[in-house]
Amino acid sequence: MIRFLASLTFRAAVVLSGAALATFALLWHAPGDPALAIAMARYDALATTDVIAIVRAEAGLDVGFWPAFLAWVGPLLVGDFGQSSVTGHDVLPEVMTALSYTMPLALAGLLIGLAISLPLAIIATRRPRGWLDRFAVAIASIGAAIPAYWLGLLLILLFAVHLGWLPAMGARTSAHIVLPALTLGLGVAASLTRILRSGILEARDQPFLPAFTRRGVAAGGIERDHVAPHAAIPVITVFGLELAFLLEGAVMVEVIFARPGLGSFLVNAIEARDFPKVQAVVVLAAILFVTVNLLIDLLYRTLDPRIGERDA
Amino acid sequence: MRSVYLLAMAFVVLAVAGPWLAPHDPAQINIPHRLSPPSAEWVLGTDALGRDILSRLLHGARWSLGLAFVISVIGLCIGTLAGLVAALGGKLADWLVMRTTDTFLAFPDLIAAVVIAGVLGAGTTSLIFALTVTGWMRYARVARGIGLSLQSQGYVVQARLAGLSPFAIAWWHYLPSLLPSLAVVWTGMFARAILGISALGFLGFGVQPPMPEWGTMLLDARIHMRSTPLQMIWPGMAVVICVLAINLTGDALRDSLAEQERRS
Numbered sequence: 001m002i003r004f005l006a007s008l009t010f011r012a013a014v015v016l017s018g019a020a021l022a023t024f025a026l027l028w029h030a031p032g033d034p035a036l037a038i039a040m041a042r043y044d045a046l047a048t049t050d051v052i053a054i055v056r057a058e059a060g061l062d063v064g065f066w067p068a069f070l071a072w073v074g075p076l077l078v079g080d081f082g083q084s085s086v087t088g089h090d091v092l093p094e095v096m097t098a099l100s101y102t103m104p105l106a107l108a109g110l111l112i113g114l115a116i117s118l119p120l121a122i123i124a125t126r127r128p129r130g131w132l133d134r135f136a137v138a139i140a141s142i143g144a145a146i147p148a149y150w151l152g153l154l155l156i157l158l159f160a161v162h163l164g165w166l167p168a169m170g171a172r173t174s175a176h177i178v179l180p181a182l183t184l185g186l187g188v189a190a191s192l193t194r195i196l197r198s199g200i201l202e203a204r205d206q207p208f209l210p211a212f213t214r215r216g217v218a219a220g221g222i223e224r225d226h227v228a229p230h231a232a233i234p235v236i237t238v239f240g241l242e243l244a245f246l247l248e249g250a251v252m253v254e255v256i257f258a259r260p261g262l263g264s265f266l267v268n269a270i271e272a273r274d275f276p277k278v279q280a281v282v283v284l285a286a287i288l289f290v291t292v293n294l295l296i297d298l299l300y301r302t303l304d305p306r307i308g309e310r311d312a
Numbered sequence: 313m314r315s316v317y318l319l320a321m322a323f324v325v326l327a328v329a330g331p332w333l334a335p336h337d338p339a340q341i342n343i344p345h346r347l348s349p350p351s352a353e354w355v356l357g358t359d360a361l362g363r364d365i366l367s368r369l370l371h372g373a374r375w376s377l378g379l380a381f382v383i384s385v386i387g388l389c390i391g392t393l394a395g396l397v398a399a400l401g402g403k404l405a406d407w408l409v410m411r412t413t414d415t416f417l418a419f420p421d422l423i424a425a426v427v428i429a430g431v432l433g434a435g436t437t438s439l440i441f442a443l444t445v446t447g448w449m450r451y452a453r454v455a456r457g458i459g460l461s462l463q464s465q466g467y468v469v470q471a472r473l474a475g476l477s478p479f480a481i482a483w484w485h486y487l488p489s490l491l492p493s494l495a496v497v498w499t500g501m502f503a504r505a506i507l508g509i510s511a512l513g514f515l516g517f518g519v520q521p522p523m524p525e526w527g528t529m530l531l532d533a534r535i536h537m538r539s540t541p542l543q544m545i546w547p548g549m550a551v552v553i554c555v556l557a558i559n560l561t562g563d564a565l566r567d568s569l570a571e572q573e574r575r576s
Contacts, residue, residue: 011411014415016418018418019418026427026428027431030432032433145555145556146548146552147510147514147548150548150551153534153537157541245420248420248423252422252511267426267515270430270431271430282419285419286418289419
């Protein structure tokens with residue numbers, strides 16, 4: 001187990017280093033002169049050649065790629081994400097503020113998704129290929145094809161413009177989270193229903209289940225002790241993907257609903273060419289993503305000991 | 313199941329023939345008739361500049377589907393190559409390729425695509441680059457997985473003993489066995505590319521106006537949501553139906569593959 005853990009952690013470290021390098025390389029080679037952009041943002045018309053040169057030296061842009069990369073990664077290891085190139089403020093507190101809007105949204109989206117998909121999948125698999133099952137599959141397929149931004153616009157149209165029940169833009173009151181969370185949640189529900197359904201069906205198909213029935217084990221007990229753990233494995237895999245979906249969905253959804261979360265933060269930072277902010281968001285997303293996938297790998301091993309043997 | 317293939321074919325035909333089927337010039341500005349409701353003249357109505365929405369959708373199919381096709385095929389080539397190198401190139405190559413794959417998988421892909429397209433500057437080239445860079449990894453994983461399982465197959469072992477080079481083995485023995493599974497992955501990535509293109513277009517980082525790309529059209533339509541909500545419905549519908557048709561085609565393909573495998 002310790003060897004398995006060590007190899008997983010090592011792999012995660014390699015991947016994260018690669019991710020940081022890729023991010024930095026992209027922004028380093030981005031078209032346009034970052035020093036000029038910073039000077040323009042700070043001093044506007046006063047951005048003369050001398051000012052630009054000073055800014056370049058201050059921002060550490062006059063050294064080569066590798067020194068600049070190390071100067072960024074070093075502080076990153078101790079949690080220092082640097083300063084905004086536009087305002088000069090520390091990036092981390094701003095990211096955390098944005099995150100405090102995105103986290104509740106992602107969580108609410110996940111809960112809505114579970115609240116819809118779990119009962120739907122359980123009821124649908126009572127009678128495979130029955131009308132309810134077909135309905136669930138159809139809903140899941142259509143749901144997977146609907147882009148989050150369009151669904152969001154449709155919900156705004158219906159609930160905010162047409163019915164006037166819910167607020168659409170901003171994040172002033174707690175009611176403002178309902179439409180964005182619903183947008184995310186419906187998308188999550190579509191993919192989760194699909195996975196849960198096939199997971200449960202496959203688990204019910206296991207050859208040892210009739211043996212339990214014949215030995216007189218109650219149906220509920222079989223479901224709980226044998227079907228549920230089997231169905232859990234594909235579901236856990238999907239949680240990693242679901243997290244990606246939630247993060248991406250949150251980006252789009254926050255832009256549509258003008259919610260000041262990580263998505264709006266990222267898009268604004270890109271438009272302002274405020275690269276330290278962009279780097280911070282991308283690296284945080286990668287850390288989050290890799291950590292969750294690491295936990296998933298561990299969870300797998302606990303649920304199905306065979307996996308570790310094969311994969312470590 | 314066959315009807316799904318027909319629907320997908322219909323979209324291909326629409327994307328190819330769209331510009332000839334379009335009743336109007338998609339760029340023809342017609343201010344007096346701006347934001348017209350659907351009528352005999354403008355079947356789906358007109359947008360804020362009086363351009364015919366149906367014509368724009370038909371021309372847009374070429375952008376959305378055509379670009380998605382290009383992106384998914386480039387990804388297919390890169391990913392398959394990477395997967396084959398990993399499977400055939402020995403332990404070190406395998407480790408390097410797979411860790412590179414993991415690294416690219418470490419980013420939620422739409423976020424990475426938004427950052428790449430946004431940082432490189434809006435435009436078609438950076439759009440293709442952004443979605444390709446974030447879209448080759450799944451092919452690589454599938455190609456490697458199947459490649460490793462082929463390694464101990466009798467005919468591959470014999471080919472190796474007969475002195476065939478790894479390239480020849482990859483070409484003659486691996487690729488044919490990989491293609492069916494890669495085709496299934498490809499349908500999924502094709503649909504993903506359509507969603508990605510329209511998402512980037514909607515954020516303003518993708519295909520630029522006045523090109524009639526579906527996501528860009530949605531961005532335009534959003535401003536006039538209150539007065540002409542229908543204008544916002546059409547491009548979204550186009551994306552949904554298209555992605556649905558492709559996904560269902562992929563499902564049908566996968567099912568018939570599984571069926572074949574069970575028979576053999």
